Amino acid sequence: xxxxxxxxxxxxxxxxxxxxxxxxxxxxxxxxxxxxxxxxxxxxxxxxxxxxxxxxxxxxxxxxxxxxxxxxxxxxxxxxxx
Numbered sequence: 001x002x003x004x005x006x007x008x009x010x011x012x013x014x015x016x017x018x019x020x021x022x023x024x025x026x027x028x029x030x031x032x033x034x035x036x037x038x039x040x041x042x043x044x045x046x047x048x049x050x051x052x053x054x055x056x057x058x059x060x061x062x063x064x065x066x067x068x069x070x071x072x073x074x075x076x077x078x079x080x081x082x
Contacts, residue, residue: 007037 011033017019047055 007034007041010037 011030014033015030018026018029020026
């Protein structure tokens with residue numbers, strides 16, 4: 001999901017809280033709030049879902065590799081003690 005879509009979706013949800021009979025106020029609200037929301041998001045250290053998923057997959061592979069290496073080390077220690 002792109003950052004622009006998230007901001008637009010957020011603004012639409014916020015504007016939907018306003019009464020429907022004030023359509024002009026709703027559009028002005030969205031226009032005026034957009035720069036504030038975009039500035040706030042730009043200050044945050046956010047990542048995309050794709051980047052998060054890549055890091056999660058990398059973490060999983062590293063955990064598996066660490067477990068394999070620990071098992072190999074335990075086996076070597078066991079053979080060394082014998």
